[in-house]
Amino acid sequence: MAKKDKILIVGLGLIGGSYAQGLSAKGFDVSAIDTNLDSIQYAMEQGWIMQGSTVDDPELIHEANLIISGLYPTTMVKWIKENQQFFQSHALITDVSGVKTGIVKEVQENLRNDVEFIGAHPMAGKEVSGVRYADAKIFEGANFIITPTEKNTEEAIERVRQLAVDLNFKTISLLTIEEHDRMIGFVSQLTHTIAVSLMNTNDNHDLKKYTGDSFRDLTRIANINETIWSELFLLNKDNLVKEMDEFIQTMEYLKKVIEQDEVEELKYLLIQSTTRRHYFDE
Amino acid sequence: MAKKDKILIVGLGLIGGSYAQGLSAKGFDVSAIDTNLDSIQYAMEQGWIMQGSTVDDPELIHEANLIISGLYPTTMVKWIKENQQFFQSHALITDVSGVKTGIVKEVQENLRNDVEFIGAHPMAGKEVSGVRYADAKIFEGANFIITPTEKNTEEAIERVRQLAVDLNFKTISLLTIEEHDRMIGFVSQLTHTIAVSLMNTNDNHDLKKYTGDSFRDLTRIANINETIWSELFLLNKDNLVKEMDEFIQTMEYLKKVIEQDEVEELKYLLIQSTTRRHYFDE
Numbered sequence: 001m002a003k004k005d006k007i008l009i010v011g012l013g014l015i016g017g018s019y020a021q022g023l024s025a026k027g028f029d030v031s032a033i034d035t036n037l038d039s040i041q042y043a044m045e046q047g048w049i050m051q052g053s054t055v056d057d058p059e060l061i062h063e064a065n066l067i068i069s070g071l072y073p074t075t076m077v078k079w080i081k082e083n084q085q086f087f088q089s090h091a092l093i094t095d096v097s098g099v100k101t102g103i104v105k106e107v108q109e110n111l112r113n114d115v116e117f118i119g120a121h122p123m124a125g126k127e128v129s130g131v132r133y134a135d136a137k138i139f140e141g142a143n144f145i146i147t148p149t150e151k152n153t154e155e156a157i158e159r160v161r162q163l164a165v166d167l168n169f170k171t172i173s174l175l176t177i178e179e180h181d182r183m184i185g186f187v188s189q190l191t192h193t194i195a196v197s198l199m200n201t202n203d204n205h206d207l208k209k210y211t212g213d214s215f216r217d218l219t220r221i222a223n224i225n226e227t228i229w230s231e232l233f234l235l236n237k238d239n240l241v242k243e244m245d246e247f248i249q250t251m252e253y254l255k256k257v258i259e260q261d262e263v264e265e266l267k268y269l270l271i272q273s274t275t276r277r278h279y280f281d282e
Numbered sequence: 283m284a285k286k287d288k289i290l291i292v293g294l295g296l297i298g299g300s301y302a303q304g305l306s307a308k309g310f311d312v313s314a315i316d317t318n319l320d321s322i323q324y325a326m327e328q329g330w331i332m333q334g335s336t337v338d339d340p341e342l343i344h345e346a347n348l349i350i351s352g353l354y355p356t357t358m359v360k361w362i363k364e365n366q367q368f369f370q371s372h373a374l375i376t377d378v379s380g381v382k383t384g385i386v387k388e389v390q391e392n393l394r395n396d397v398e399f400i401g402a403h404p405m406a407g408k409e410v411s412g413v414r415y416a417d418a419k420i421f422e423g424a425n426f427i428i429t430p431t432e433k434n435t436e437e438a439i440e441r442v443r444q445l446a447v448d449l450n451f452k453t454i455s456l457l458t459i460e461e462h463d464r465m466i467g468f469v470s471q472l473t474h475t476i477a478v479s480l481m482n483t484n485d486n487h488d489l490k491k492y493t494g495d496s497f498r499d500l501t502r503i504a505n506i507n508e509t510i511w512s513e514l515f516l517l518n519k520d521n522l523v524k525e526m527d528e529f530i531q532t533m534e535y536l537k538k539v540i541e542q543d544e545v546e547e548l549k550y551l552l553i554q555s556t557t558r559r560h561y562f563d564e
Binding site for chain 2: 142143145183187191192194196197199201202203204208209222224226229233240241245246247248251258259261263266267268269270271272273274278279
């Protein structure tokens with residue numbers, strides 16, 4: 001990104017706000033649109049944005065040559081359709097959505113020919129939401145995925161890569177939208193459905209005083225924003241349901257092995273688990 | 283415990299070794315039996331034990347008025363049967379086993395009338411084993427459960443409670459052996475079978491570079507000692523299989539809700555998960 005870039009962030013939540021903080025600290029001219037006046041005022045007070053609006057101000061939109069959507073996926077698709085008339089020619093639009101199939105193509109197929117949309121996924125977050133929790137430090141050491149399609153240019157890929165560098169992401173990767181959604185179905189969504197299912201199994205809060213770090217670590221992500229995660233799960237339904245099926249089958253098998261006292265097979269499964277877990281050691 | 287107590291630890295692993303360290307630091311006369319010479323020598327060098335033996339030395343056993351088994355559950359049952367002839371009259375025997383049904387009664391029913399066995403479970407550990415990883419600090423702030431039966435005396439309960447105090451445990455509770463095993467089936471064993479099943483679902487280590495803290499936290503306990511955990515799972519089979527069944531049913535239901543795009547029910551499940559998880563906040 002050249003320093004002359006004018007960046008517009010649409011949707012000043014936890015991630016949009018953290019982008020605003022990180023990019024303004026690097027000297028970029030950042031503005032924002034968010035329907036919540038308090039969010040705009042807070043970001044102004046913090047010095048994260050130069051201008052802000054609670055409505056889709058055509059002039060503010062037109063001034064930006066880089067537009068970053070911090071909106072929920074389905075809201076973003078709608079916003080771009082309604083506001084692309086105001087985009088300046090050659091503007092680049094990118095996003096922060098946790099799913100890509102069904103979003104990226106939908107946007108690209110309906111986009112004006114003189115602007116470009118490229119999907120991106122900053123793999124960072126917190127178990128809270130809203131601009132008041134924004135903190136650009138969450139990006140340090142985190143992964144950033146760019147999901148170009150055949151509609152994207154090398155220039156756009158490079159520009160978004162530089163955005164990730166400016167935000168201090170550690171590992172920047174390229175994946176197709178299909179690879180991205182398969183990966184996220186396992187690494188993120190399956191683990192969230194597991195934690196949620198564990199909390200929903202029983203109301204066992206009388207057991208609070210016996211829980212240790214293991215239980216707390218495993219269920220930390222059971223504290224979950226129902227609006228964004230229900231969108232993410234449903235948009236990636238095919239991958240997620242397949243992963244859930246495979247996980248349930250594996251757990252059914254472990255249960256059978258325990259029920260039938262198959263000691264050697266049980267030990268084998270525990271050894272395989274330990275071996276595979278070591279791949280993920282830092 | 284009176285300081286004149288002579289404590290014998292049988293089985294100098296991670297937990298037995300940590301007991302030896304913590305109790306010797308408090309001024310108790312601690313000795314140990316372990317078949318591994320290196321473990322005995324290491325504990326001697328550290329000043330954690332005054333005497334040690336790699337065999338079941340009748341004299342060393344007889345000198346102790348408090349015997350703590352750090353052995354695996356089934357090994358302990360066998361060891362007590364074979365060595366109770368050497369116990370001094372009025373000796374108190376306790377343990378560190380993670381399951382109680384099937385262990386405590388088996389020991390108590392076969393025990394000499396002039397000695398007493400009382401079950402205890404220090405809820406602390408590490409994902410490694412062996413005396414070289416022993417560290418009495420793991421007990422600080424942890425839970426300690428005493429599982430008395432109708433065969434136990436108030437004096438024995440008090441003595442084991444004092445043992446937990448001397449080792450710096452934070453919360454000391456009494457549970458029946460049945461309550462203990464139901465609790466541990468959910469809080470500890472179910473969570474371990476979940477993490478193990480997740481690692482066994484697929485060999486996905488090509489996804490390493492995309493995993494974040496959530497995945498690592500959830501699967502940390504998938505690094506698991508196959509010998510001790512296969513014993514613990516099988517000894518608590520009835521409780522564990524019931525918990526696994528209920529969890530799988532809950533997850534099947536969540537899957538159905540996602541498959542059928544039931545947005546409102548999905549949001550309800552995510553809200554319930556979040557609400558319940560808050561009970562476990564520290």
